[in-house]
Amino acid sequence: MEKAHDVLIRNLSEHTALTGEDLDEIRALTFTQRDVAPNEDFIRQGDEPEHSALVVSGMVARYHLLGSGGRQYLAFHISGDLPDSQGLFIDQMDHGLSALGHASVAFIPHRELFTAFRRRPTFALSVWRETLLDASIFREAITNNSARPMQARMAHLFCELFYRARAAQLIRGNRFRLPISLVQLGETLGMAIATVNRTLADLRRGGAMDLRDGELIVLKWRELQRLGDFSPAYLHLKRQSPPET
C-alpha cells in the first residue's frame, strides 16, 4: 500500500521547495486512509466536512448534481491531488466527490492542517498553489466544453488526463487506468451518450488513441494533441518533456 504522506509530498514537491522541517510537519499529520468502492460518493454536495481528502491511488471525480437527477462532472483527480481543498475555507460543499474505479483516499483533519499551516507557511503556500492549479484546470474545462467541437473536446480531456497522469508517474508504457463509462464521459463533456459513443468511435478510427477495459491507450500523442487543440501550459508543470510518439 502506498503511503499517503509520500504521494502528497511528491505532488507538492513538483512546484514547491519544501524544507526538512516542512516534510516533518507533513509526516506528522494524521492520515486516515480508506478504500473507496467504484462510484461510491464519499463526500456529498451539502456536506460540511471536517477533513480534507487526499487521493492516494485510483481516480476521484468531482461533480455537481443537476435538477434533472443527472450530474455534471467537473474534474478528475489522481494520486497526490487534494480534491476538496475547497472545504478548508468554505462551510458547505457545493459539489460532491466520488471514486471512478477503486480508489484509496486519505483524510486529514482540517484542524491539524490549519495548525501545520501556521507553523510552516511554506506548506500552506504550496497547498494554496495546488488550489490555484485546480482553478486553472476548471478554466480550461470551461473553454473546452464551450468553445471546442465535440471531437476536440474529447481529445482534449484525454490529453489532459494523460499528461497529468504522466507527471504523477501513473503511465505504464502508453496506457493508464481510466475507469470511466460513456455516460460519465458525456456528463463531463456536456454531450449526449450517443454522441459520446460516435465521437469516441471516430477518435478510435483515427488511430491516435483507444479506450478499452478501463484503460486509456495513447497511440499517437502528437496527433491526439493536435486533435484536442491541447497546450499543456495551463497545467503549469515544471521540468516536463512531452510524451514521445
Add this chain to the structure above:
Amino acid sequence: MEKAHDVLIRNLSEHTALTGEDLDEIRALTFTQRDVAPNEDFIRQGDEPEHSALVVSGMVARYHLLGSGGRQYLAFHISGDLPDSQGLFIDQMDHGLSALGHASVAFIPHRELFTAFRRRPTFALSVWRETLLDASIFREAITNNSARPMQARMAHLFCELFYRARAAQLIRGNRFRLPISLVQLGETLGMAIATVNRTLADLRRGGAMDLRDGELIVLKWRELQRLGDFSPAYLHLKRQSPPET
C-alpha cells in the same frame, strides 16, 4: 474616487474577521491605481506579472485566447475582486484580463503581498478564500455552459452577476452597469451571436429582465432565478437575503 484599500477590505470582510492589525497591514500596501479603457487588455495571456490586480470600480473580464482568434470569457469581476490571484503563485498567465466598460484597477506588488501574508496569516487566508470562491464560480460556469439549455444558461449568468453585484452594493434600484456586447455574451456562454440575440430576445419578451444601454435590469427576480435554475449556494455569501420582487 473610491479608495482601493476600502473596496478590498469591504470584500474580504464579507467572509473573514480581520483584526485592526490586519487592516493596518492592508492599508500599508502600495496600491497603484489606473484607469483602464473599455476593452483594453491590461494583462495578457503569457505575461509574467509582478503585481496583483484589484478591481476598484467597473467590470473586468478574464478570457482564454482561442486558436481561431476568438475568445472564451471565463469570469467577470466587480469592485473588490482580485481577478488575477492566480498570478501570485504561477509563473505565467494562462489567460488574459480586460475591462468591459471603463474600469479602475489597482496594482499591488507581489513582493509586498507576500510580506503581508507572512506578517498577517489571517490576511493570507482571506485572500486564499477569495481564490477558492473564484474556483467555485468557475465550476458553476462549467455546469452552466455544459448542462443547461441556452435560455437557462443566459439567465443564470445574469442571476449570478446581479447577485454578486448586489452583495457589493452596486445595484441602483433593480439595475446595474453591465457593459457587455452580444459577441462577448456569446463568447462567455458558448453560443453563436445569432443565438445570443434570439435567446436574449426571448428573455426580454418573458419580462423578467432587460439589458439596455449597458445596464442589466431585473424586473422579476424570482422568475429570472427560476429560468436560470439559479441557486446562490455556490457563491457562499453570508448574511445575504434574496432580492425582492
Add this chain to the structure above:
DNA sequence: CGGCAGTTTGACTAAATTCAATTGCAGTGG
C-alpha cells in the same frame, strides 16, 4: 439460462450554427 448494465447503431427530430442581408446609431470629414 435470464437479467442487467454498458455499449453500439440507426432513424428521426430538434436545435443551434452559418450565411447573408438589413437596420440603427455614433463618429468622421466634406
Add this chain to the structure above:
DNA sequence: CCACTGCAATTGAATTTAGTCAAACTGCCG
C-alpha cells in the same frame, strides 16, 4: 448640414449538428 464609414444589433433562411428515441448487442453475474 449631410454623405460616408464602421460597428453592433437584428432578422430570415438554409444547413449542419447534436439530441432523442428505440432497438439490438455485448459481456458478466447470479
